[in-house]
Amino acid sequence: MNTPNPPDPLDNRLDELLASQPLKPSVDFTERVLAEIEKPASEKDSPDTKHPWLRLVLPIAALLTAAFVIVQLASNESANSDVPVLSTIELQEIFVLEEGLSGLVNLQDADLNNIDLLDALTFLDSDIQS
Amino acid sequence: MDSCDSETIQDIDSACLEAMTAGDHTLFPGLIERWQTQLINFFYRSTQNRTDAEDLAQETFLELYKSADRYKNKGTFKAFIFTLARRRLIDRYRKQARRPLDFFDPTDSFIQQYSEQPDALIEIEDAFQRALVTLPENQRSAILLLQQQGLSYHEIATLLNTSLSSVKTWIHRARVHLRQKLKDFV
Numbered sequence: 001m002n003t004p005n006p007p008d009p010l011d012n013r014l015d016e017l018l019a020s021q022p023l024k025p026s027v028d029f030t031e032r033v034l035a036e037i038e039k040p041a042s043e044k045d046s047p048d049t050k051h052p053w054l055r056l057v058l059p060i061a062a063l064l065t066a067a068f069v070i071v072q073l074a075s076n077e078s079a080n081s082d083v084p085v086l087s088t089i090e091l092q093e094i095f096v097l098e099e100g101l102s103g104l105v106n107l108q109d110a111d112l113n114n115i116d117l118l119d120a121l122t123f124l125d126s127d128i129q130s
Numbered sequence: 131m132d133s134c135d136s137e138t139i140q141d142i143d144s145a146c147l148e149a150m151t152a153g154d155h156t157l158f159p160g161l162i163e164r165w166q167t168q169l170i171n172f173f174y175r176s177t178q179n180r181t182d183a184e185d186l187a188q189e190t191f192l193e194l195y196k197s198a199d200r201y202k203n204k205g206t207f208k209a210f211i212f213t214l215a216r217r218r219l220i221d222r223y224r225k226q227a228r229r230p231l232d233f234f235d236p237t238d239s240f241i242q243q244y245s246e247q248p249d250a251l252i253e254i255e256d257a258f259q260r261a262l263v264t265l266p267e268n269q270r271s272a273i274l275l276l277q278q279q280g281l282s283y284h285e286i287a288t289l290l291n292t293s294l295s296s297v298k299t300w301i302h303r304a305r306v307h308l309r310q311k312l313k314d315f316v
Contacts (some may be wrong), residue, residue: 014308017258018277020231021171023180025187029170030162037158089311 261311
């Protein structure tokens with residue numbers, strides 16, 4: 001017949017320590033808890049009751065700041081997106097370019113048939129320069 | 131005899147909460163007297179500090195006072211009160227995580243608490259407390275609820291919102307860790 005293993009002293013000590021309740025409550029603990037229960041809500045140590053206005057003011061301030069930033073960004077964006085005014089010289093350059101490009105349209109079908117690409121580009125270049 | 135008088139303390143406390151829900155708060159001081167030592171020591175093992183332990187116990191009683199009507203007598207009263215207690219403990223950890231911890235020398239409290247005991251006992255208690263606070267919170271709560279507070283594995287699993295096997299694993303790991311830390315003291 002097997003004899004059971006003797007209890008491990010470390011396990012026993014550990015069990016004692018785990019089960020122990022070394023602190024005795026302060027003598028006035030119950031009174032303190034009851035006093036806290038009796039305390040009116042306005043006296044309780046809570047951030048909400050200390051500064052109830054914080055709950056309203058902070059979100060409103062955040063909202064105003066966000067609105068201000070959005071308005072600033074929007075006005076900057078509209079200022080940057082204005083269409084630039086073209087000078088007379090620029091308008092003339094655009095007109096000349098348009099004329100040259102319209103010349104290309106006339107070349108396409110009749111003149112470029114059966115010509116390889118390099119010849120076509122050379123032809124276009126000389127046409128633009130003339 | 132008052133309406134709370136019954137065979138077991140648990141029944142007394144359940145009846146007290148029912149009386150409180152009905153508007154009779156005269157029995158609450160008795161409930162505090164019955165549970166204060168257990169709660170304070172549960173918190174003390176996690177905070178290493180009497181003041182914090184008593185503050186947390188007070189907060190738990192306040193919560194219990196406010197939530198008496200939520201007690202449905204489904205589980206034991208002990209499981210209910212330690213569910214509230216653990217919630218307070220987790221809240222405290224969250225608050226501490228948001229601000230630097232106050233400096234605290236754990237040996238101070240042990241010397242005050244056990245000044246009348248032999249040095250060897252003070253040393254092992256000190257080592258035990260230091261080992262305990264290095265455990266993950268779930269392991270520490272599980273082993274304390276089992277061995278200090280006498281809850282069942284099933285109650286602990288419900289309270290910690292986990293499976294029975296997880297509770298057993300946590301408790302096993304906690305014991306291995308504590309044994310390792312205390313092996314030189316026995």
